[in-house]
Amino acid sequence: MKSRKLYNRIAVLRKERNISRKELAEIIGVNFQTVGYLEREEYNPSLDLAFKISEYFELPIELIFSTKPLKPLIEEIIELKNKIGEQ
Amino acid sequence: MKSRKLYNRIAVLRKERNISRKELAEIIGVNFQTVGYLEREEYNPSLDLAFKISEYFELPIELIFSTKPLKPLIEEIIELKNKIGEQ
């Protein structure tokens, strides 16, 4: 199966928590370069690694990873605000 | 990274939809033996494959795959019924 390219928000989420790749890598138990590869979306994580990342950020996998390009979080927020406002 | 064993409900969900491994395999674009391996939990899917399965069943990844052994669906239902009843 040719794997589709997946998108993720690891870099942004990591920045928001103010930790380095090295620190994140240690927590989720991979090499720090592996975090780099993931953030640059050069390859996809295994499902197990996705679960570990999801556990660390305490967010569902679907909020971190996506099959479609991810909008900046700030845009998501604006859209949600509009949606609430418009009813 | 030594991958943890992951658990899944593919076999049950597939039975509920009454499709064969071969049919599911064609839909998600893998070899039918690969579905066998996944159902027997002999190895974990890639994140991309997990997404495809999640898309087919229209269920979040977390409901299909888990890092901890999965209870039968019927038990989950009973627990939820109790939880609702007890408030």
Add this chain to the structure above:
DNA sequence: ACAATATATTGTAAATATACAACAAAAAAT
């Protein structure tokens, strides 16, 4: 009972993910 379909199992080859090392470049801290 027989045929057709579905599943299990094993083995080999391929593709992809991960580890690890080394070095360069950029950013942050002092």
Add this chain to the structure above:
DNA sequence: ATTTTTTGTTGTATATTTACAATATATTGT
């Protein structure tokens, strides 16, 4: 300004996932 930390990049090795083939067993349909 210079040291330290972080990030990017490249290359090689190992582990894991997936494909594919072949065969055996089980299940279902007729």
